[in-house]
Structures are given as structure tokens and as C-alpha cells.
Amino acid sequence: MTVQTNTKQTKTNLSKPVPRFGFRDFKQWRQVFELLLASNALGLILAVASVARLSDITWVLLIHHVLFVSWVCVAFAYCIDYLQRRMPYLARKTFFIFNFLVLILIVLFSGFIINILQHHAQFPRHALTWQIISEHSLRRMVLGGGIGLIVLRYLYVRELWIEQRQSELMARVQALQARIHPHFLFNSLNSVVSLIGSDPFKAEQMLIDLSSLFRASLTELREVSLREEVELCQRYLKIEGVRLGDRLQVKWRIDGENLLNQAKIPLLTLQPLLENCIYHGVESLSKASMVSILIEIRDHHVSIVLTNPYRTKEAQVKSESNQGNGIAIDNVKQRLMAYYGAEVKFSTFARDDVYTTLLSYRYQ
Template identity: 40%
Template structure:
């Protein structure tokens, strides 16, 4: 089963994936810095061979630690409260002690003379350094996990606020459209009510939590446009170029609908002659790009505050990480919002915790 996107306050923070490249890189950098500090503190700055051996030993030690903690992560994660981090810290010391004892034994057996200290001193010093550095790095991972959980909670609150808010003018206009259609075209009125019901079901969070799909979001956009088409008539013209998009691509719910609503409200509605809203999508390398473009009126429509676009930016950054981008601005006589979303996402804990 997939892990829930949002944990309760009493749930422990997840341990990092010690086999992932970002975590291993962090451990390697920390170990290399520690070895460099010890080498500099020794005062023999010309002993580059000893420094090279120290870096090699630290690299091997970090890989051993990473593999061991990765194999034990599932067991550690089942411990309650903060015990996963405490148990991981306690495991570091015997692993480092055993590896140090083995390294010292190999140095003596091969008579390389790389280690001048006795076995006891060498093992004790390494265990002490590992205990201090392990506590610091695990504290860093814990704080980072707590920050991601808080970010998830904030994002969840923003999504719930977005889902709970239906713009009154859209609701009233839609109901007026239904009332006007009932005596002249009951079938169209019924379709409009069904479309409006689907929009409300999505906006009020009746679906399961987590991602939807691009296909579901595009179907929701069609229902929204069908309602606005009845209200605006020939003033609203829609151009679709979406054939290259994968319908099963995971997409946060109600991500595109606010952008399309802004395009209709601020781009088409203020113009007496109306205009064309363009929905365009394509694959670009390992990402998909979705663009929503609308005419740019000479004077901006009242009521725009940019909150919808800011919310989309935050949700995209949280869901897809730094590889994603949202760009918006005028291009000639049109206003274009462009979303670049990676086809392959990085590990959940680093960008989204759900991933979902």
C-alpha cells in the first residue's frame, strides 16, 4: 500500500532512504569533511598519502553504513516515536567499531604501516567521531523530515481551501443559466446540472485524497467549459492541442481548472467580441509541458489578485520538486501560463511525501 501523504502530529517522521543518492552524497560529504578536519588538525599537511587512505577508508565506511541502514530501514521504521532515529544512531557505533577493527587488522596483517595508533585507540577514536557526526547528521535528517511534514500540512490546508471555495459569481451565473435553459432546452439544462455537480464533487473533495490523472483533469475542464460555453456562447472559443499528453500522468486534483477559469474570467469575459482560449500540451524530453493561453485585454479585469496562480505554483513545487516550473506572463497579445512537469519524480520524502 502507498504511504499516506500527510501524517498526523503524533506519527514519527520517516527515516531517510539511506540507499538513495542524495542521502549517500550527504553522508559522503560529511565523512570527507570530517577526514579533512582530522588531517588538518594533525599538522602534517604534506602527508597526502595518509590523507588519501583516510578518504578511502571513510568512503568505504560510509557505503557500509548506508547499506546496513538501508537494509534495516523497514525494521527501524516500525519502531514508535523517535526510536527509529535513536536505534539508527546506536547501530552506527558497532558498525563503525567493527569496520575500524577490521581495517586495523588488515593494516597489521599486510604490514602497510598506515595506522600508527594501536587497535584500541584507533577503534575508540573512530567510534567517538562516528557517534558525534551520526548524532548531528541524524538530527539534520530529522529536522528536514519535520520541515517536509509541515510543508505538507500547509499545502494540504491550501488545497482544502481551494477545494472548498467555489467562486460565487460562477455559481450564480451557472444557476441562472440552468434556470434560463429549463423552459427552452431541458436536456441542456440537465447536462449543465450534471456538469456542475461534477465540478462541485471535485471542488468539495469527494474524491479520494492524493493525485488524480491528467485525463480526469481534462474531463473536468471539458465540463467547466461546457457550462461557460452556454453562458458566453460564441464569445468563448476553445482551441485544444492535447493529443500528445499521456492521460494517465499523475496530476494533483484541480490543478488546471483554476488556471482555465482565470483565462476565461480575465481573458475572454471582459472582451465584447470574446476570444480564443488555447489548451496546448506536448512532451519535451523527460517532461510534459501544458500551456493555457487567453487574449490579453487592454485593461485587466477587476478582482484578480494572483492567489490562484500562486497556489498552483506552490502545489507544483511541492508535488514535483525543483525539476518542475510554472511560468506566466504576457506573450504578445496573449497571456500564457506554462507548466513544465517531469515525467519521472524523485523520491517522495524529498519533495512530496506522498508521492502519494
């Protein structure tokens, strides 16, 4: 299968603005679970602090404090996340004041609902009055303000921690990306030399493909279209095809080929995986070997399956002599997680002398 060249490039850097006080994705259940756990602990502490003796604590008191604090924390965090995505370039001071007003509204509304429910539960036949509805409003606003400051501080520290981890990861990824395996460079140059006399045009094309790989390895870490990555991999496979000849057979299958320009992937994600297929699979066999690449694109979701034949003993020997390649494969997984979060799925397994690599992720 031939993929047509598209000169338009997508350059989405990891350096784009990210929320300072919000979650990177509020829909991720782990992040919400962290906040709920912290808010429940805070609710228990406030319940204990509100009584003179521990024997005065009741289940109603505990549930009242835990539910109130948890609701305020989660609702406030969601509002921060939502508003910051809607107004990403709002000045920090203005954003803080605006969110504080939202917090007060959340606290007052929650307090009114609690008072109404408590009144109906205790005095179902008595009429509601504004005094009953607004009871303890000042106390709840002070308490809610303290909770809001805790939530802001928690999200701020958490975001700094995530940014630090991502910076360290990006530095390591960039260093690994810039590395060209010496054996690949040596073998490629030898193949070019052998072709200069017999087929100079083919040697020229091989040098062009090799320069494209070098250019990609030295460029800044960024997202590219999946079409760009596929074309880069095809250049790499052409180089290896000259060296390995008929021993290397490649089969491409792309479901959703019309979405290749829209789908995103970090630069040089597939190439190390294909290099792994060839180095641990094709090179260890003397007969023709098939490397299969299946790509499926549906609803902003990409699934990629790579398969190659291999021999256990030869693969084990090569694995022991080439630990750096294993590091590069692990780097692919970490790079995908840095871009697309914990929903990335990456796995490898061997069965019936066939080695399979599976990866899937959801792009924006």
C-alpha cells in the same frame, strides 16, 4: 477532442508514510549539498580540535579529516535512505540498531582504506600488516558513532521541519481548493435559469457539470489521474461555453493520450489555470477567442502549455479587482511543488497579445 470516461479512480493521499530519518529524495542535489556543507564544517572542527596549536594544522590533516567525515556522512545518509525505502515498515528500534551496524562497517572500511593509502604513500616498499591496516580503528569507530548520531539528528530535525511546512501548505491549499468564485457560481446559475424554458436537457447537463465541480472542490486533497483532471476541466469549459457562447473556442492537443490514466496530477490543478485564461482573456474580448491546451506525457514527465488572448489594459484592471485569483494561481505552483518537489517548473509570460502558462513536473 473527446476524452472517454474512466470510472477507476486513483486516490493517493499526501498522508502516506514518509521516511523519518531519510531524505524524501536523496537524488535531489540541494539535499546532498546541505549534508556535504555540514560534514565539511564538522571535519574542519575535528581537524582543529586534534592539534595542540593552530600552527600544527597542515593541508594533509585538513583533507584527511574533511574527506573522512564527508564520506562517512554521505555514505551513511545514503544507506539510511536506501534501507528505509527497502524496509519501510521495520520497527524503529530494529532499524536504528541495523543502521548503527552499517555505520560501524562504513567507518571500519573507510579506516582500512585510509591506512592502506597512507602506508603506500609513506612506505611504498614496506609490507602491509594487519596491525597497520587496523590502526586507529577504535578511535575511528568512536568518532564514526558520534558522526552517525549527528547525521541521524540532522535528518530527523530536517524531516520534522519539512513535515511542518507541508502541513501548513496543505491546510492553505485545502482552504483555497474549497473556494468557488462567487462570480462563476452566479453566472452559471443565471445560465441554467435561462436554459430551463428553452432547452431543459442542456440545463440539466449544466447542473450535472456544476455539481461535479462542487464535489471536486469539497473533496479531500489528493492525486488523481490526468484523465480525471482533463474530464473535470472539460465540464468546466462546457459550463463557460454555455455562458460565453461562440466567444469561447477551445482547442485540446494531447500527446501520449494512452498514458492519461497512468499520469498523475493534484486534483483541481488545471481548472484554476483555465479559469484564469477565461476571466483575464476571453471575457475581456468581444470577439471569438481561442483557449489552447497542450499536454505532453513522456517517461513519467508531464508538460502542459495553456495559451489565451488578452488585452493588457483590461487584464490589468481585472487583476487589480481580483487579487484572489492571483493567489489561486500561486497556490497551483505551491501544490505541485508539495507533491513533486523542486523539479517542478511553472512560468507565465505575455507576448503579442497572447498569454502563456507553462508547467512541467515528473510524477512517480
